[in-house]
Amino acid sequence: MEITIVDRTFEIDNCLKQGKQLWSVAPFAEFINWTSMVSNFLSYCVNGQEHTERFRVNFYKLLVNGWATKITPDLLEESYQLSLQIKKMKHKDKKALVFLHNWKNDLENLHKETLKYLKFIEKQFNIEELQPFFALPRKGTLSLYNFDDYQPEDYSYIEVEIITTTIIHNFEIPLFSDNAETYITTKDDKNTDSNNKALIFKEKLLQFISPASLTFSKLEIVRNRLIPLFKPLANILDEYNSELLLDKFDDALIEKIKDKFLNFIMPEASIIQNAVNDDIYFNQIKNSDDNAETFTLYLCVTDINSLLDLFHNVSKLPETTVEHARMELKEKLNLESAKLFLYLKTEKL
Amino acid sequence: MNGEHTFTYAELKSCTGSMEVEFANILEFASYAEKNKISVIFILKSDNTNDFLFTLGNVIYKISAQSYNTIEDYKSAFLNKFPDSATYYEALKAGFASFAEFEESKRVGAEEKETFLKAKRTGFIEGYEKFIIDYPEMLLSPHIIGLDKDINSPLKLYKFAKRKGFENYTAFSQAIYSGFTDNLTYSEAHSKGFQKVGDYLAATNMGFDNYKEYMDARSHKILNKKEYNYYLNFKKIIKDETAHDEYQLIEILKTTENGKILSTEDIKTLLNVAQEKFKVGVINEQIKILPKWYSQKINTGETLSAFLQNNPRLKKLGFFDKENETFEIFLVSKEKIYIDASNVAYNSNDNKKHKPKLCNIKYVINELISRNFKDITIIADAALRHNAEDVEILRKLPKDVVYIEAPAHTTADEFLICCAKRDKCFIVTNDTFKDWKIKDRWIANNIDFLRIPFMIKDTNVILAGLDKASTE
Numbered sequence: 001m002e003i004t005i006v007d008r009t010f011e012i013d014n015c016l017k018q019g020k021q022l023w024s025v026a027p028f029a030e031f032i033n034w035t036s037m038v039s040n041f042l043s044y045c046v047n048g049q050e051h052t053e054r055f056r057v058n059f060y061k062l063l064v065n066g067w068a069t070k071i072t073p074d075l076l077e078e079s080y081q082l083s084l085q086i087k088k089m090k091h092k093d094k095k096a097l098v099f100l101h102n103w104k105n106d107l108e109n110l111h112k113e114t115l116k117y118l119k120f121i122e123k124q125f126n127i128e129e130l131q132p133f134f135a136l137p138r139k140g141t142l143s144l145y146n147f148d149d150y151q152p153e154d155y156s157y158i159e160v161e162i163i164t165t166t167i168i169h170n171f172e173i174p175l176f177s178d179n180a181e182t183y184i185t186t187k188d189d190k191n192t193d194s195n196n197k198a199l200i201f202k203e204k205l206l207q208f209i210s211p212a213s214l215t216f217s218k219l220e221i222v223r224n225r226l227i228p229l230f231k232p233l234a235n236i237l238d239e240y241n242s243e244l245l246l247d248k249f250d251d252a253l254i255e256k257i258k259d260k261f262l263n264f265i266m267p268e269a270s271i272i273q274n275a276v277n278d279d280i281y282f283n284q285i286k287n288s289d290d291n292a293e294t295f296t297l298y299l300c301v302t303d304i305n306s307l308l309d310l311f312h313n314v315s316k317l318p319e320t321t322v323e324h325a326r327m328e329l330k331e332k333l334n335l336e337s338a339k340l341f342l343y344l345k346t347e348k349l
Numbered sequence: 350m351n352g353e354h355t356f357t358y359a360e361l362k363s364c365t366g367s368m369e370v371e372f373a374n375i376l377e378f379a380s381y382a383e384k385n386k387i388s389v390i391f392i393l394k395s396d397n398t399n400d401f402l403f404t405l406g407n408v409i410y411k412i413s414a415q416s417y418n419t420i421e422d423y424k425s426a427f428l429n430k431f432p433d434s435a436t437y438y439e440a441l442k443a444g445f446a447s448f449a450e451f452e453e454s455k456r457v458g459a460e461e462k463e464t465f466l467k468a469k470r471t472g473f474i475e476g477y478e479k480f481i482i483d484y485p486e487m488l489l490s491p492h493i494i495g496l497d498k499d500i501n502s503p504l505k506l507y508k509f510a511k512r513k514g515f516e517n518y519t520a521f522s523q524a525i526y527s528g529f530t531d532n533l534t535y536s537e538a539h540s541k542g543f544q545k546v547g548d549y550l551a552a553t554n555m556g557f558d559n560y561k562e563y564m565d566a567r568s569h570k571i572l573n574k575k576e577y578n579y580y581l582n583f584k585k586i587i588k589d590e591t592a593h594d595e596y597q598l599i600e601i602l603k604t605t606e607n608g609k610i611l612s613t614e615d616i617k618t619l620l621n622v623a624q625e626k627f628k629v630g631v632i633n634e635q636i637k638i639l640p641k642w643y644s645q646k647i648n649t650g651e652t653l654s655a656f657l658q659n660n661p662r663l664k665k666l667g668f669f670d671k672e673n674e675t676f677e678i679f680l681v682s683k684e685k686i687y688i689d690a691s692n693v694a695y696n697s698n699d700n701k702k703h704k705p706k707l708c709n710i711k712y713v714i715n716e717l718i719s720r721n722f723k724d725i726t727i728i729a730d731a732a733l734r735h736n737a738e739d740v741e742i743l744r745k746l747p748k749d750v751v752y753i754e755a756p757a758h759t760t761a762d763e764f765l766i767c768c769a770k771r772d773k774c775f776i777v778t779n780d781t782f783k784d785w786k787i788k789d790r791w792i793a794n795n796i797d798f799l800r801i802p803f804m805i806k807d808t809n810v811i812l813a814g815l816d817k818a819s820t821e
Contacts, residue, residue: 221533280553287556288574 001234003029003342004166004174006159007036008316017177017346019125023212024295024344025175026130027222028230028272032140033172035162037062038121053080053107060110063117071110079103129216155320163311163325167304168332170241171234173340174307179314180343181298199249200306201257202343205269205299208276209286210346218281229275233268237299240265241340249303249338257301257338265299296345304335354383356390356420372412375423381410382420390420458502468507472518477503480522487525492547495530569642572629579627580642592646595656597623602666605678607773613653613674620647665817668795681799681817682774686722688713689765689778690729690752694737696805705733707742709805713777714750716810726751728768730761766792775801777812 003025007018015038022034051059057080061073083103086096122128134140166172184200214222240260247253276282285292302310305326312322329335372378378401382390385405392414393400401420402411416434417423426437430448440451444462457474459465468474484500487493497509514532515521521532528546529535542560543549552563556574566577587596601619605611611619628637639645647653657669657676667679693713694705710727717725727746731754734740743752755764766785769776779802786793804811 217533217537221531221537224531224533280550283554284556284558284574287554288558288578289556290575290578 001029001230001237002031002033002169002172004033004162004172005036006162006166006174006311006315006317007038007177008159008318009037009177009179014177014179015121016124017179017344019121019127020210020212020293020295020346021175021177021344022125022130023210024297025342026133026219027208027211027226027276028206030227030230030234032133033162033166034134034140035158038125056107056111060107060114063110063114067113067117069113071106079106126212126214129214129219132216133219155318155324159317159321160324160328163308163317163322164328167307167325167329167339171238173237173241173342174311176310176314176341176343178343178345180310181345183310183314199251199254200300200302201254201261202298202300203261203266205265205297205342206273206276207294207296208273209282210293210295211282211285213285213289213292214281222279222281225279226272226275229272233265233272236264236268237340244301244338244340245333246337248334248336249301253338254301261299269299291348294347296347298343298345300341300343301338302341303338304329304333307339307341308335310341355388356382357388358390358392358419360392360394368407369409369411372410375412375420375427378410378412379420379424456502458504464504464507468504471507471516473507473510473521474503476518476522477506480506480525483526490528492528492545492550493525493530494546494550496525569640571640571642576627576629576640580640592644594620594624594643594645594647595660598647598656599660599662599666602663602676602678607678607680610675610677613650613657613676616653616657616676664798668791668798670791670794672790679773679795682724682772684722685724685726685772685774686717686801687765687769687772687774687776688717688725688727689761689776689780690727691733691761692778692780693803693805694729694733704738705736707733707737707739711742711746712805712808712810713803713812714747716812717777718747720812720815723749725749726753726768728753728755728761728765730755731757766796769799775799775815775817777801777803779803 005018005021007014007021009015009018018036018038022032025032057076061076064071064073064076083100086092086100089096092100130140163174166174184202211219211222308322308326308329311317311325312319326335372381382403387403387405389403391402391404393402393411398416399414400411401414401423402409404410415423417426417437422434422437422441425446426434426448429437429446431437431440431451432448436448436451440446440448443451443454443460445451445454445465450462450465453474454460454462454465457465457468457477459468465474481500487496488498495513497505500506500509510518510521513521513530515524516532524530524532524535527535527544529538529549534549538546538549541549541558543552544560548560548563552558552560555563555566555572557563557566557577558574562574562577566574566580569580571577571580583593583596587593591599598616598620601616601623602611605619624639624643625637627639627643629640630637647656654669654671654674657663658671663669663676665681667677669676688710690710691705693709694707695703696706696709714725714727727750729752733754734743746752755761762780762782762785765776765778766782768774770791776799778800781800782792782796786796798817801815802813804813
């Protein structure tokens with residue numbers, strides 16, 4: 001089974017959610033595609049790439065949005081443009097030199113803040129243990145944005161490609177953060193008009209203690225044990241994704257979905273649930289960590305149109321990106337047909 | 350073949366030469382052909398067997414082909430001790446040139462040479478002999494999980510070990526004889542100091558990540574890492590003979606609202622609630638009891654009362670009323686303090702023979718300010734200012750210091766005690782309040798705690814007992 005996480009949100013809380021999403025499927029998923037602002041951030045920092053000033057300013061503009069700082073993205077851009085003008089001047093007066101000096105200091109301070117933020121994110125994610133996973137051939141994929149031109153509202157061809165392939169491929173399943181539940185519930189509550197209601201079928205698939213404190217070697221042991229157990233369920237989900245493409249997603253189909261879940265999906269899920277309950281490393285976390293959270297993965301079905309809306313409303317992908325994906329998918333699939341997706345709900349023990 | 354001579358083959362339908370010589374040995378046949386520079390070998394096919402033959406002059410030299418396709422094959426099979434062509438070609442297909450190797454590979458279950466050689470090189474073929482003796486017992490062991498049940502050849506052993514991540518038999522045997530069937534798990538366990546799989550599984554399930562901690566926990570009958578963390582936490586904090594329940598009780602009272610009066614029953618209840626998180630389930634989790642490592646000294650009402658009354662740390666937190674069986678939280682202020690003005694002005698031991706000196710009060714105030722007291726109140730009799738010879742000092746007192754005269758019909762002592770009790774403050778005085786102790790039980794029990802005796806010599810002041818206030 002291949003899990004795809006695409007997320008544009010950048011606030012600290014949401015970054016942490018992205019980390020949890022990643023950990024929630026790391027023990028089961030054969031492959032994980034991860035495309036988020038954080039994955040980009042980490043990837044660039046880990047690779048230690050030299051960046052242009054334009055890139056850095058763009059990047060800091062995104063970051064300061066999420067930080068409690070007086071520096072605004074507009075102010076940063078203004079200062080950057082001014083610095084460019086001053087650099088072009090042949091004869092720089094004292095005032096200009098002072099400005100350039102201060103600008104250099106500002107960039108340096110932002111760099112330090114960025115590294116602090118990175119350390120914080122790394123610590124919260126326990127990301128060091130997941131890094132080798134993304135280095136293993138074909139196990140995990142980090143997709144990168146081009147930050148040189150990047151703006152939060154920008155259309156990204158990478159995201160379009162990832163969304164479309166995830167929806168087209170039967171073996172791929174998108175995973176959303178628990179913002180999905182809030183979105184689904186709110187949408188249901190607000191819309192009294194049944195025609196306008198998002199039709200989403202959801203069922204608790206698995207519940208387990210957060211594996212986010214595992215070391216890489218323990219994660220490998222857990223994966224070696226659980227992935228083969230997950231295979232039959234993955235095959236069922238793969239087949240079911242292709243079946244779902246044949247029908248229009250409506251109330252009548254939901255009855256059939258309930259039956260499918262009850263008789264085929266949940267029995268397989270319970271085998272994995274038992275294995276997880278018996279797993280020594282999950283038990284180790286449960287019996288040692290007072291602060292460990294419980295992860296619940298919900299398996300859901302909705303029509304492709306609504307799924308695209310989730311990418312926009314939950315993962316905060318720009319509307320232009322989602323609409324591009326919609327246009328591309330329209331030529332290949334019936335957007336009223338359905339697709340499976342997952343979302344993660346986290347709770348304190 | 351030696352590489353210098355190769356034959357070309359030609360199939361014959363029949364041969365009726367006058368003279369035939371039949372060789373018995375393929376090496377001699379090939380050697381004779383080579384010596385005579387024969388390049389074409391004829392193959393004469395018949396129903397049952399083929400013959401290789403060549404002619405020289407009028408003589409036909411031949412040898413039965415024994416179902417070999419070529420002389421080279423026949424020669425190679427002969428040299429490598431293959432019993433027949435079928436075996437030879439079977440071995441050749443699997444990549445074997447030697448019959449001995451082929452035989453051994455069949456015995457160990459290898460179907461191809463490469464696998465056989467790898468199994469041999471990594472020691473599994475040799476190691477299998479020892480392994481197979483212990484294998485039945487391993488299968489029965491409840492700790493060895495994930496061992497295939499059909500290992501009946503060295504190759505199956507090799508394949509199993511390889512699948513489980515082992516590079517060679519030495520590594521595999523070290524792991525399997527410790528009960529581990531998987532190299533990753535073995536490495537993980539080994540790096541944390543575990544030698545036996547039973548210990549590792551039990552420890553990990555209990556939440557432990559290293560052998561030393563696990564064994565320490567076991568020796569204290571601790572059930573899991575969370576409980577062990579509690580145990581370690583207590584061990585780190587409690588450095589003296591204080592029992593765990595005593596420590597917890599002190600912690601409870603430390604966080605209780607200042608001024609609150611608790612009955613011993615209330616205290617017992619609070620302690621029970623606090624102890625709840627340390628309790629472990631017994632008899633199928635039906636009953637919860639405190640673990641063995643949790644030391645208890647407060648077992649009865651008497652031991653509780655004695656503890657509340659005598660523990661030096663509790664004395665800093667409040668007062669125990671033995672008669673009413675209550676504990677009053679009385680945390681003395683570290684910022685506010687009262688000064689018994691007359692007692693200080695007369696420097697107590699003067700017996701009022703000399704005039705009081707208000708400068709003594711000034712010296713005490715200076716000392717208190719240096720001790721970080723920010724709210725200083727002087728309580729005096731109305732007569733003090735009239736008797737003092739240096740009354741102008743009162744005008745020079747620091748702004749924050751309050752000078753109060755006891756109200757009419759009230760003695761300064763009574764007023765002082767009343768204020769100190771209400772505000773939970775120390776009183777700087779050498780007066781022992783003997784008369785008041787007779788009149789009031791609370792004063793009798795507690796006034797000595799609130800009293801800060803002093804000594805003034807020249808301008809120097811010594812205050813005794815300010816450290817009685819709780820610093821925790």
